[in-house]
Amino acid sequence: MKSIHKGHAVSQGIGIGRVYIYKQYIPQIEKEIIDSTLVEKEIDIYKSIRESAHIEISKIKHFLQDKNDIKSFIFDAHLEMVDDQVVIEEIHTQIREKHFSHRYAIRVIFDKYIDLLSQVDDILIKERIADLKDVRNRLLRIADGIPESNLSLLDQPSVIIAQDLYPSDTATLDRINVQAIITEVGGVTSHTAIIAKSYEIPAILGVDHILNEVKQNEWMIVDATAENIITNPDLDTIEVYKNKQKDYLFKQEIVKRYINTKPMTKDGTIIDLSLNIGSVSQEILENEQFVDGIGLFRSEFLYMENTQMPSEDFQFEVYKKILEKFKQKPVVLRTLDIGGDKVLSYLDMPKEDNPFLGNRAIRLSFTHQELFKIQLRAALRASIYGNLWLMFPMVGSIDDIYQIKEILESVKTDLIKNKIAFNKDFKFGIMIEIPSIIMVADHVAEIVDFASIGTNDLCQYLTAVDRMNPLVSKYYQSYAPSMFRIIKMAVDTFNKAGKPISVCGESGGDLIAAPVLIGLGIRKLSMNNASIPYIKRMITTHTIDEFEMIASHVITLKTEKEVIDYINSHLESEE
Ligand code: PEP
Ligand code: MG
Numbered sequence: 408m409k410s411i412h413k414g415h416a417v418s419q420g421i422g423i424g425r426v427y428i429y430k431q432y433i434p435q436i437e438k439e440i441i442d443s444t445l446v447e448k449e450i451d452i453y454k455s456i457r458e459s460a461h462i463e464i465s466k467i468k469h470f471l472q473d474k475n476d477i478k479s480f481i482f483d484a485h486l487e488m489v490d491d492q493v494v495i496e497e498i499h500t501q502i503r504e505k506h507f508s509h510r511y512a513i514r515v516i517f518d519k520y521i522d523l524l525s526q527v528d529d530i531l532i533k534e535r536i537a538d539l540k541d542v543r544n545r546l547l548r549i550a551d552g553i554p555e556s557n558l559s560l561l562d563q564p565s566v567i568i569a570q571d572l573y574p575s576d577t578a579t580l581d582r583i584n585v586q587a588i589i590t591e592v593g594g595v596t597s598h599t600a601i602i603a604k605s606y607e608i609p610a611i612l613g614v615d616h617i618l619n620e621v622k623q624n625e626w627m628i629v630d631a632t633a634e635n636i637i638t639n640p641d642l643d644t645i646e647v648y649k650n651k652q653k654d655y656l657f658k659q660e661i662v663k664r665y666i667n668t669k670p671m672t673k674d675g676t677i678i679d680l681s682l683n684i685g686s687v688s689q690e691i692l693e694n695e696q697f698v699d700g701i702g703l704f705r706s707e708f709l710y711m712e713n714t715q716m717p718s719e720d721f722q723f724e725v726y727k728k729i730l731e732k733f734k735q736k737p738v739v740l741r742t743l744d745i746g747g748d749k750v751l752s753y754l755d756m757p758k759e760d761n762p763f764l765g766n767r768a769i770r771l772s773f774t775h776q777e778l779f780k781i782q783l784r785a786a787l788r789a790s791i792y793g794n795l796w797l798m799f800p801m802v803g804s805i806d807d808i809y810q811i812k813e814i815l816e817s818v819k820t821d822l823i824k825n826k827i828a829f830n831k832d833f834k835f836g837i838m839i840e841i842p843s844i845i846m847v848a849d850h851v852a853e854i855v856d857f858a859s860i861g862t863n864d865l866c867q868y869l870t871a872v873d874r875m876n877p878l879v880s881k882y883y884q885s886y887a888p889s890m891f892r893i894i895k896m897a898v899d900t901f902n903k904a905g906k907p908i909s910v911c912g913e914s915g916g917d918l919i920a921a922p923v924l925i926g927l928g929i930r931k932l933s934m935n936n937a938s939i940p941y942i943k944r945m946i947t948t949h950t951i952d953e954f955e956m957i958a959s960h961v962i963t964l965k966t967e968k969e970v971i972d973y974i975n976s977h978l979e980s981e982e
Pocket of ligand 1: 744862
């Protein structure tokens with residue numbers, strides 16, 4: 408048994424099966440010069456090769472069309488390559504003028520186009536090389552009289568191992584028996600990756616020399632979730648991975664079933680679910696359709712990812728992009744939350760004995776007002792593109808709120824003076840992370856538009872436990888009744904005042920804490936994208952009464968363990 412950690416997992420999942428080493432036809436063509444009397448005969452042979460290739464490719468295309476598989480379009484492209492008049496003429500010219508054999512002429516012309524594409528920088532164009540090689544090899548294999556081999560019919564669960572797979576190998580894969588794919592070459596945008604992903608077959612590509620490390624028919628486990636390949640595993644290991652595979656498939660099923668579901672309890676209460684993000688990627692923009700907004704944009708990541716202070720224009724573009732995409736859905740932009748464990752190399756931040764109790768988050772913005780104002784200007788300028796909710800981290804007192812408002816006013820005045828547009832109706836809110844602010848929540852609710860509870864820090868400051876210190880982690884109890892009691896105080900006060908209050912700390916996406924939070928009156932939770940389907944499932948399979956009953960019991964309990972045991976025994980997700 409051996410573990411191999413190489414290559415890139417391009418399609419997630421776990422596959423267990425017997426090694427099937429797949430060796431395609433590899434053309435070995437040397438320069439061949441023919442007698443001038445044979446020119447027309449060579450041209451005729453090339454014509455009949457093209458006809459055979461046409462028949463083979465059409466068969467694959469119809470096989471896919473019969474299954475309504477959109478990948479049949481790949482083979483339309485292959486047919487076009489075989490029938491391309493320019494290519495045909497060029498090959499004829501090689502045969503007629505240089506007296507190359509049909510095999511050598513095919514190679515020369517196809518290799519010319521392969522070389523041309525290799526020089527293009529566009530990664531997607533580069534990937535078309537696989538199609539050209541596929542068609543070239545098909546023509547040369549037919550020329551050599553070798554029958555077509557493919558992976559469409561395997562007799563047992565198998566892990567395919569190959570140097571590379573061409574589109575015609577992957578398109579007709581036996582989807583029942585192919586458990587996983589490993590190749591020595593290929594990247595994230597390769598055909599193999601695209602097809603493995605769409606067939607949901609785990610795949611690790613770019614594993615160099617794998618063909619030298621495995622034996623035909625031996626057992627193999629491919630754990631693409633951990634980029635781990637286990638050769639020749641023992642029975643116990645196979646059993647462990649069968650369970651992991653089951654677990655993985657179960658989770659995938661939940662994601663598929665619930666990602667698009669409306670988060671509404673069985674009796675009709677809607678809970679808004681939003682995303683916690685640290686940057687604006689394509690994936691995040693695509694997830695907009697599944698959520699009600701951005702509940703926490705940790706803007707400090709923009710600062711931490713750069714080696715210098717991000718400019719106002721740079722920030723403006725990022726904020727504009729996300730606001731535009733989310734249109735009327737709220738985007739909660741949290742201002743710079745630096746300090747504690749988060750530092751900026753380019754900012755002078757004197758060492759502190761207790762950084763989590765020190766010049767952190769909003770306090771740091773107060774001491775670096777120029778920097779703070781740049782961010783506020785960028786955010787306000789972007790506000791005209793969507794629904795901006797501006798939120799301030801680690802607010803500990805009403806004084807803090809007054810100070811933020813004063814700075815914000817000066818930024819607004821400046822923008823107005825310079826005739827720079829911004830949306831005057833953007834929302835103003837704070838994070839509730841410090842217990843002291845909850846003690847004056849009634850006053851807070853009068854002067855802010857909304858609040859969001861940061862349970863990660865709230866737990867740290869409530870329990871007096873450094874959230875980064877493993878020595879005291881057992882004292883960091885985010886399910887403790889004390890946490891829910893203090894959260895209840897904030898929720899009750901805000902609900903009474905009619906001001907929105909949400910949770911954006913880890914508890915918001917946590918299957919033990921979230922039901923209690925809903926039961927306490929929270930109607931908006933923000934979390935990482937991966938948690939969304941699980942929370943949707945939890946919401947849609949229960950009633951609001953159940954959540955309220957759970958919450959009212961939880962706050963009467965004494966210890967964190969009692970809370971966890973109670974939730975686990977009272978909240979089985981029914982289907
Ligand atoms: C929190 O404290 O709960 C929170 C959401 O903020 P962060 O984790 O970024 O400190
Ligand atoms: Mg925090």
